[in-house]
Amino acid sequence: MRRTITLASGFLFLVLLIVGWQQSLRPEPHPLTPQLTGQVEYCLTCHADLPEISPSHPVETFGCVRCHGGERLALDADLAHSTMRGGANPSDLSVVEQSCGGSKCHSGDEAAARDHIQRVRTSVQATYTGAITNIRYTFGAQPDLSPIMGIHAVDDEKTATGIAALSAFDPSMETNPALEQFAQNCLTCHLYAEPREGDAYTRFTGCAACHTPTRDFPSSSGEKKAKTVHTLTTEIAYTQCNACHNRGNYDLRTMTFVPREDVPTDRIHNYYQPIAQFTQCEWTLDCIDCHTREEAMGDGDIHGSQADMQYVQCKTCHGTITELPKTKTLTDPDDIAFRMALLNPVIDLKLGDTIIVTEQGEPLWNTRMLPDGNFELFGKATGQRFLFRPVMGTSCEQKPDEQASRYCHECHAVER
Amino acid sequence: MRHNFFYHLHPPTIPKKQARFRYTLGAGGLAVFLSLILLVTGILEMFFYVPAVEQAAESVQTIAYLVPYGDLIRNLHFWAAQFLLVVSGVHLLRVIFTGAYTPPRHLNTLIGLGLGITVVLMDFTGYILRWDEGIFWALVTGTNLVKTIPLIGNTIYRILVGGVQPGSATLIRFYAWHIFGLTLVSVVLGVWHIFRVRRDGGIAAPPTSQRESRKRIPRHTLIQREVLAMLLAGSALLILSIFSPAPIAAPIITGTSNQGETLAPWFFLWIQQLLKFGDPFLWGVLVPSVILIIFGLTPYIFPSVDDSELGRWFPAGNRVAQVSTGLIVVFMIVLTLLALLSPET
Numbered sequence: 001m002r003r004t005i006t007l008a009s010g011f012l013f014l015v016l017l018i019v020g021w022q023q024s025l026r027p028e029p030h031p032l033t034p035q036l037t038g039q040v041e042y043c044l045t046c047h048a049d050l051p052e053i054s055p056s057h058p059v060e061t062f063g064c065v066r067c068h069g070g071e072r073l074a075l076d077a078d079l080a081h082s083t084m085r086g087g088a089n090p091s092d093l094s095v096v097e098q099s100c101g102g103s104k105c106h107s108g109d110e111a112a113a114r115d116h117i118q119r120v121r122t123s124v125q126a127t128y129t130g131a132i133t134n135i136r137y138t139f140g141a142q143p144d145l146s147p148i149m150g151i152h153a154v155d156d157e158k159t160a161t162g163i164a165a166l167s168a169f170d171p172s173m174e175t176n177p178a179l180e181q182f183a184q185n186c187l188t189c190h191l192y193a194e195p196r197e198g199d200a201y202t203r204f205t206g207c208a209a210c211h212t213p214t215r216d217f218p219s220s221s222g223e224k225k226a227k228t229v230h231t232l233t234t235e236i237a238y239t240q241c242n243a244c245h246n247r248g249n250y251d252l253r254t255m256t257f258v259p260r261e262d263v264p265t266d267r268i269h270n271y272y273q274p275i276a277q278f279t280q281c282e283w284t285l286d287c288i289d290c291h292t293r294e295e296a297m298g299d300g301d302i303h304g305s306q307a308d309m310q311y312v313q314c315k316t317c318h319g320t321i322t323e324l325p326k327t328k329t330l331t332d333p334d335d336i337a338f339r340m341a342l343l344n345p346v347i348d349l350k351l352g353d354t355i356i357v358t359e360q361g362e363p364l365w366n367t368r369m370l371p372d373g374n375f376e377l378f379g380k381a382t383g384q385r386f387l388f389r390p391v392m393g394t395s396c397e398q399k400p401d402e403q404a405s406r407y408c409h410e411c412h413a414v415e416r
Numbered sequence: 417m418r419h420n421f422f423y424h425l426h427p428p429t430i431p432k433k434q435a436r437f438r439y440t441l442g443a444g445g446l447a448v449f450l451s452l453i454l455l456v457t458g459i460l461e462m463f464f465y466v467p468a469v470e471q472a473a474e475s476v477q478t479i480a481y482l483v484p485y486g487d488l489i490r491n492l493h494f495w496a497a498q499f500l501l502v503v504s505g506v507h508l509l510r511v512i513f514t515g516a517y518t519p520p521r522h523l524n525t526l527i528g529l530g531l532g533i534t535v536v537l538m539d540f541t542g543y544i545l546r547w548d549e550g551i552f553w554a555l556v557t558g559t560n561l562v563k564t565i566p567l568i569g570n571t572i573y574r575i576l577v578g579g580v581q582p583g584s585a586t587l588i589r590f591y592a593w594h595i596f597g598l599t600l601v602s603v604v605l606g607v608w609h610i611f612r613v614r615r616d617g618g619i620a621a622p623p624t625s626q627r628e629s630r631k632r633i634p635r636h637t638l639i640q641r642e643v644l645a646m647l648l649a650g651s652a653l654l655i656l657s658i659f660s661p662a663p664i665a666a667p668i669i670t671g672t673s674n675q676g677e678t679l680a681p682w683f684f685l686w687i688q689q690l691l692k693f694g695d696p697f698l699w700g701v702l703v704p705s706v707i708l709i710i711f712g713l714t715p716y717i718f719p720s721v722d723d724s725e726l727g728r729w730f731p732a733g734n735r736v737a738q739v740s741t742g743l744i745v746v747f748m749i750v751l752t753l754l755a756l757l758s759p760e761t
Contacts, residue, residue, distance in 0.1 A: 001637070001640050001641075001644075002640075004644060005640060005643055005644050005647065008644055008647035008648055008651070009647055011647070011648075011651055012647050012650055012651045012654075015651045015654045015655055016654070018654075018655075018658060019488060019654055019657075019658060022658050023484075023485060023488065029481070029482055042481070042482070071477060071666055071667075073474055073477040073478055073481060073482060074477050074480075074481055074664075075481035075482070076480075076481065076664075079477075079664060079665065079666065082665070082666045083666045
């Protein structure tokens with residue numbers, strides 16, 4: 001009996017050694033108490049090597065849980081991640097209000113242009129209402145082209161466009177089979193949707209669709225910048241826009257997507273599909289160098305289609321033969337142009353600088369008028385400096401009422 | 417040591433035949449050992465556990481992940497509790513299948529059954545204290561069963577839950593029951609139970625004249641065996657605690673519709689399965705109560721075992737009790753398996 005007890009004691013001792021060994025394997029908890037939440041979180045125990053998401057969201061201030069959710073105390077991956085908002089992507093539009101919202105964050109004051117979430121929700125990139133309206137009208141599901149449906153129901157009581165609300169497009173309520181086809185094959189190009197399968201289409205949903213690069217991109221340092229998943233940036237290269245745009249076409253007869261077939265290797269061939277016509281600035285610049293925040297992210301009103309939303313034209317920067325582009329001299333240090341330039345410092349804007357403003361008053365903060373009356377523009381993604389001059393005073397023969405790009409392309413299109 | 421109170425509870429000698437593991441299954445002794453483990457680990461957990469709805473699950477996470485050896489303590493508490501249920505059940509079955517409930521041990525059988533109920537309630541309340549998504553069934557369906565009792569159901573529910581629906585009052589009440597009320601009851605019943613074992617003449621055995629052998633084992637041999645059992649049980653608990661941690665889930669967020677876990681705790685799975693048969697009062701309250709009453713009345717309604725037949729398994733004198741208990745146990749096991757296998761739970 002004594003021998004058995006000795007053996008059993010030895011066994012218990014062995015088990016205790018295993019207990020000690022197992023406890024020694026546990027990672028040293030890495031606490032962080034972000035200033036915004038004041039609640040300790042231990043995510044960095046495992047995620048210490050994750051790069052900071054952006055200079056605007058320092059981890060000491062925000063931590064992880066404020067945006068991502070999750071169990072801040074759990075050191076078990078399954079439990080810690082079980083309550084994360086939107087999985088790996090808290091900016092998914094289904095959870096963005098909890099993740100990125102808040103009056104001091106991105107659902108703030110409209111006047112200060114801090115109402116990003118409300119603007120994005122009502123933007124055509126989120127509602128996709130133009131496509132839905134056109135297809136429903138084409139197949140007789142609605143009598144005219146008035147926008148009545150979007151991907152999700154949205155409303156805007158203070159609308160300036162006359163569209164106060166959109167109801168949710170529900171394919172199961174449609175009788176025409178073409179509309180079901182459309183729903184199955186064509187509803188991947190809006191901010192709520194997961195993209196089509198394939199490297200070329202890779203992007204996240206919600207804010208991250210644009211603000212998190214999913215492919216290597218040309219950067220302001222002149223070198224190629226490698227994508228890092230944990231990134232939010234306003235340095236958005238055309239390559240990111242191309243995850244949706246210029247990737248192919250929809251065939252209305254079969255209601256399917258036809259991917260572009262060329263295999264471009266350089267910028268000029270990659271930028272647009274082979275059939276496209278464009279001028280030099282349309283491929284040397286990035287999309288966001290000309291297209292504004294309100295065009296891309298919405299202006300807070302519900303619009304019927306992309307055509308209603310997109311307003312920047314060649315003349316925005318170049319003027320016409322009778323008019324110079326609209327400009328504005330920066331006299332207010334709180335001008336939004338300075339905030340934009342601070343987020344993506346490709347230009348050293350100073351008080352007293354004169355920048356171009358769009359027809360709707362949005363600042364093209366990456367431009368500046370030079371003393372000789374010409375302009376400079378800095379690529380938001382490339383940092384590259386471009387010089388350009390107004391049309392007025394040149395030999396351009398444009399008609400003042402023909403300002404769509406196709407009229408400019410007649411003379412200025414690039415051959416590739 | 418000789419005049420220690422411990423010796424009032426611990427027998428000096430035991431008939432050799434009845435001291436064998438194959439007769440006792442060590443169940444009573446293990447129950448004592450597991451209770452002590454539960455007491456010690458439970459006290460340690462109390463230093464970190466916060467019985468408030470907003471903080472309970474987070475404090476459990478703190479114990480599980482951040483307190484040094486906290487996970488070990490919590491896992492030991494969990495596994496000791498599960499084993500205590502099993503060991504208590506085995507002990508009850510041993511008593512019935514050996515006819516040991518025969519007078520004069522009928523009162524102690526009832527005390528033991530009371531202890532068993534206390535153990536189930538301890539497990540149930542301890543389970544609720546996690547206050548995470550894993551306890552959803554127990555918190556909602558389990559407590560709602562009480563409401564189905566005619567006339568007094570709603571009153572009992574209000575007393576248990578502390579309101580019209582589970583909330584902070586529920587948590588603090590379950591905490592009070594777990595830490596204080598039920599612990600007090602189990603200590604009183606437990607000491608009484610062990611004391612009565614000695615008062616009733618020690619372990620059930622035939623009168624001395626009718627024994628095959630008069631050999632008895634001395635106290636120190638018994639203690640050796642108990643130490644061995646504790647070493648082995650302790651090792652088993654530690655191994656399980658290392659390799660199979662106690663369940664944990666995300667906190668219950670008040671006001672969300674997240675249903676969380678829909679499976680009952682394993683010891684109530686058979687009741688969850690019964691509930692699928694229909695009327696919740698009939699199947700969820702009445703049937704389990706009848707089973708409990710049958711166990712409670714076993715010494716009174718089933719024939720007693722003749723003295724000469726005591727101290728061995730399956731005496732001929734109480735076949736009816738053996739068969740009916742066997743049927744009940746098979747019924748409960750089958751229901752539990754059905755609940756585990758059924759797709760909707």
